[in-house]
Amino acid sequence: xxxxxxxxxxxxxxxxxxxxxxxxxxxxxxxxxxxxxxxxxxxxxxxxxxxxxxxxxxxxxxxxxxxxxxxxxxxxxxxxxxxxxxxxxxxxxxxxxxxxxxxxxxxxxxxxxxxxxxxxxxxxxxxxxxxxxxxxxxxxxxxxxxxxxxxxxxxxxxxxxxxxxxxxxxxxxxxxxxxxxxxxxxxxxxxxxxxxxxxxxxxxxxxxxxxxxxxxxxxxxxxxxxxxxxxxxxxxxxxxxxxxxxxxxxxxxxxxxxxxxxxxxxxxxxxxxxxxxxxxxxxxxxxxxxxxxxxxxxxxx
Numbered sequence: 001x002x003x004x005x006x007x008x009x010x011x012x013x014x015x016x017x018x019x020x021x022x023x024x025x026x027x028x029x030x031x032x033x034x035x036x037x038x039x040x041x042x043x044x045x046x047x048x049x050x051x052x053x054x055x056x057x058x059x060x061x062x063x064x065x066x067x068x069x070x071x072x073x074x075x076x077x078x079x080x081x082x083x084x085x086x087x088x089x090x091x092x093x094x095x096x097x098x099x100x101x102x103x104x105x106x107x108x109x110x111x112x113x114x115x116x117x118x119x120x121x122x123x124x125x126x127x128x129x130x131x132x133x134x135x136x137x138x139x140x141x142x143x144x145x146x147x148x149x150x151x152x153x154x155x156x157x158x159x160x161x162x163x164x165x166x167x168x169x170x171x172x173x174x175x176x177x178x179x180x181x182x183x184x185x186x187x188x189x190x191x192x193x194x195x196x197x198x199x200x201x202x203x204x205x206x207x208x209x210x211x212x213x214x215x216x217x218x219x220x221x222x223x224x225x226x227x228x229x230x231x232x233x234x235x236x237x238x239x240x241x242x243x244x245x246x247x248x249x250x251x252x253x254x255x256x257x258x259x260x261x262x263x264x265x266x267x268x269x270x271x272x273x274x275x276x277x278x279x280x281x282x283x284x285x286x287x288x289x290x291x292x293x294x295x296x297x298x299x300x301x
Contacts, residue, residue, distance in 0.1 A: 013037045013045045013054035019138035019160030021091055025183045026058045029087045040135065042072055046079050049186060056187040057081070063091070063181045065174070066114040068235055073207075073249050076186065076277055083205050083278020085185035093119050093174040096141060096166040097153040103169050108132055110140040111155035119155055122173040129153075141166055182283070189278075198257060203232075203282040206250045206264075208271035209239060217248070220267050227263035229254045253282055 012034045014022035026034050037054045039045045048054040062068045076083070093115055097106060108130040109123070115137050123129055134140045137156040144152050145164040153169065154160070161168050184205075210216040224231060233251040254260040268274050 009033055009035050010056060011035045011037050011054040013039050013048035013057040015039055015042050015045050015059060016136040017138045017142060019141060019157060019163045020136055021089060021157055021181060022058060022060065022183070023138070024157060024159060025087050025089045025181075028089065029058065029085065029183075029185065042069075042075055046075055046081065046186070049081055049188065050079065056084070056185055058087075058183050058185055060181050061184050062233075063114060063118075063179070065118050065176050065179050070235070070237060073235060073237060073247075076184075076205075077207050077247065077249075077275070079186075080188065081186040082189040082276075083184045083280055084187045084189055085280045086203075086283040087183045087185070088283045089181050089183060091118070091174065091179045091181050092158070092172050093137075093155050093179075094158060094161060094168045095119075095122075095153055095155060095170040095173055096144075096161045096168045098144060098148070098150060099165075099167040101150070101153075101167070101169070103129075103153075105151060106153045106169075107151045109153040109155060110134045110143065112137050112140070115155045118174045118176070118179060121175040122170070138163075184278070185280075186278075198279060200281055201257060201279045202255065203251065203253045204260065204279045205277040206252065206274065207247055207277050208250075208267075208274040209245060209247055210271060212245060216270065220270050223266045223270065224252060224263055227254075227259045227266065228256065229260055229263045249277075 010030050010033055012026045012030060014020065014026050014036055016022045017038045018036065023036050026036055037048055039048055042059055045057040045059055049057045059072055060069055061072055095103065095109065103126060106129050110132045111134060113133045116131050116133060123131060138160040140154040141156040141160040141164045143149065144154055144166065221231060230253045231250060232253050235249040236246040239245045239247055
């Protein structure tokens with residue numbers, strides 16, 4: 001009989017530090033079976049997984065307010081990693097600072113550009129506050145603590161405030177209260193070895209380009225519709241060195257695995273370099289709350 005110590009812990013590479021929304025998503029997805037591996041950039045996340053410094057990675061791909069993280073699509077297509085899951089996280093942004101200060105006393109607020117975009121409306125009554133873009137929400141909070149920055153605030157998660165001993169001056173300052181970020185789980189998967197898992201799949205991420213001909217995209221979409229495959233997202237990005245030609249990144253959902261497989265066979269002759277970026281189970285929405293899982297002292301650096 002296995003004891004608790006025999007549990008397999010996933011090393012999960014994330015962009016950002018402890019207290020970031022990436023950490024919240026990783027701990028929510030893997031619960032108590034995650035060991036977070038912080039990375040500075042998304043490129044570092046892919047490198048950590050590809051070089052076996054982490055078992056898997058988790059990266060943001062789109063937000064309901066700020067839109068898609070376009071560069072991450074390119075990183076995924078250029079890598080040998082595959083999407084194996086997703087999580088939707090309800091993002092609540094909070095304004096925080098060193099204890100004992102008020103919003104009126106702040107002269108600058110630091111955070112990631114997306115967090116600033118999500119909260120810019122809140123700061124309109126405070127024209128004296130300068131909004132400064134940084135690499136990460138949680139690292140902005142940590143910087144205030146490390147440098148004892150009186151008069152400076154950060155936009156970050158409840159968990160970041162708890163970890164770094166900051167006082168929340170205003171909760172839920174995001175403009176759109178239906179503010180969700182979608183994260184993808186990426187792993188080095190061999191589909192031939194994991195074929196038995198496919199009976200649980202109901203979503204896929206695909207990438208392809210198309211002949212430069214009238215109606216080429218419409219033909220592909222018509223075939224998918226014929227096979228009852230639902231298009232849930234489409235994103236186009238230009239192909240470098242090929243003017244007016246594009247990669248199309250498509251997310252589809254389906255109820256019948258066989259019909260989905262048949263649809264791929266049907267659209268392959270209509271596309272150029274059709275690639276399956278991942279097949280997985282679609283996410284259930286996670287409402288964000290402070291994560292009480294492991295603290296940084298329990299996580300390897």
